[in-house]
Amino acid sequence: GAEALVTGESLGQVASQTLPNLAVIEAAVPLPVLRPLIGMDKGEISAEAARLGTFETSVIPDQDCCQLFVPPHPATRAHPEDVAAAESRLDVPALVALGVAGTERVRLCWPAEPAEPPARSVVGR
Numbered sequence: 001g002a003e004a005l006v007t008g009e010s011l012g013q014v015a016s017q018t019l020p021n022l023a024v025i026e027a028a029v030p031l032p033v034l035r036p037l038i039g040m041d042k043g044e045i046s047a048e049a050a051r052l053g054t055f056e057t058s059v060i061p062d063q064d065c066c067q068l069f070v071p072p073h074p075a076t077r078a079h080p081e082d083v084a085a086a087e088s089r090l091d092v093p094a095l096v097a098l099g100v101a102g103t104e105r106v107r108l109c110w111p112a113e114p115a116e117p118p119a120r121s122v123v124g125r
Contacts, residue, residue: 004032010045011038016074024078028087054106 009017026033037045049055 004034006034009035018076020077
């Protein structure tokens, strides 16, 4: 099984990514939560995505969880008991299976590996 949960949350980037909401997530997840983007702004995140080669995919218009499930005015201070009640109504195994069925494996390297070896120049010809 997984040893940690890695998210793309950035503090304050969207209305729901507040310290109180992040604390509710921490309390609900039995794994360590890693947030490598937490202090980055949108420009920094976009630049990093471009460097990794994922930016073009990230801007393709599509239905994502934000469009499908997030209300127009999300809570900025969630309450753990409300979150637990909402989660109890979900068919989590079916949702996980649906999510996994649509995944694509991508290898990301840090630091990024060059796509091709650098070209060599010939001097003196």
